[in-house]
Amino acid sequence: MSTRPPLEILDSVHHVAVSVKDVKSAVEWYRRNFRCKVSYQDDTWAMLDFANLKLALVLPQQHPPHLAFVHSEADKFGALNTHRDGTRSCYIKDPAGNSVEILAQD
Amino acid sequence: MSTRPPLEILDSVHHVAVSVKDVKSAVEWYRRNFRCKVSYQDDTWAMLDFANLKLALVLPQQHPPHLAFVHSEADKFGALNTHRDGTRSCYIKDPAGNSVEILAQD
Numbered sequence: 591m592s593t594r595p596p597l598e599i600l601d602s603v604h605h606v607a608v609s610v611k612d613v614k615s616a617v618e619w620y621r622r623n624f625r626c627k628v629s630y631q632d633d634t635w636a637m638l639d640f641a642n643l644k645l646a647l648v649l650p651q652q653h654p655p656h657l658a659f660v661h662s663e664a665d666k667f668g669a670l671n672t673h674r675d676g677t678r679s680c681y682i683k684d685p686a687g688n689s690v691e692i693l694a695q696d
Numbered sequence: 697m698s699t700r701p702p703l704e705i706l707d708s709v710h711h712v713a714v715s716v717k718d719v720k721s722a723v724e725w726y727r728r729n730f731r732c733k734v735s736y737q738d739d740t741w742a743m744l745d746f747a748n749l750k751l752a753l754v755l756p757q758q759h760p761p762h763l764a765f766v767h768s769e770a771d772k773f774g775a776l777n778t779h780r781d782g783t784r785s786c787y788i789k790d791p792a793g794n795s796v797e798i799l800a801q802d
Contacts, residue, residue: 600747601730606712608763610792619791623773624707624765641706642748645763657714657751659730667729685725686716 607646656689713752762795
């Protein structure tokens, strides 16, 4: 963009997914140590809600660890897949090979 | 705790540190693709500010990747080290071996 708004608007990190070996024991550990809410949990992954961020705990062989950003022009990064919860996203890699999910703003 | 406030207060994720191979090119990639601010950068790590989270890009051999939480009772997790910027924290591991930094609220 050639112009920027006077107050810079920053993008948000929607969630971060980190690898665990066992979802149940990881959820218990985070719940025991932090004030967070479990918004989803099965045997392969769980989503914990913190005040400013969602933290996904994933079995890496089934759900790759990644960073997820909300982006106003997500479709410019690739074809968006619609998930069961209605969100739309695509996955790309950063230069280090980290998986990055780009979520549409809608 | 035996009692909870009526409106549950959740803890915050202070920052997330992910591994990169080259700090400069990683910073350029995230800057090109997202609206974020570089609040610190040297050859071994950088800190990017997003709307809701700080994202550290680190050379893993010098700065281990980790999740950092603000906690009201950080000192119960271990002896706190005071950093150059005045923050105090300790590092622990979650059950999967992920490094977790516990930052004091002050």
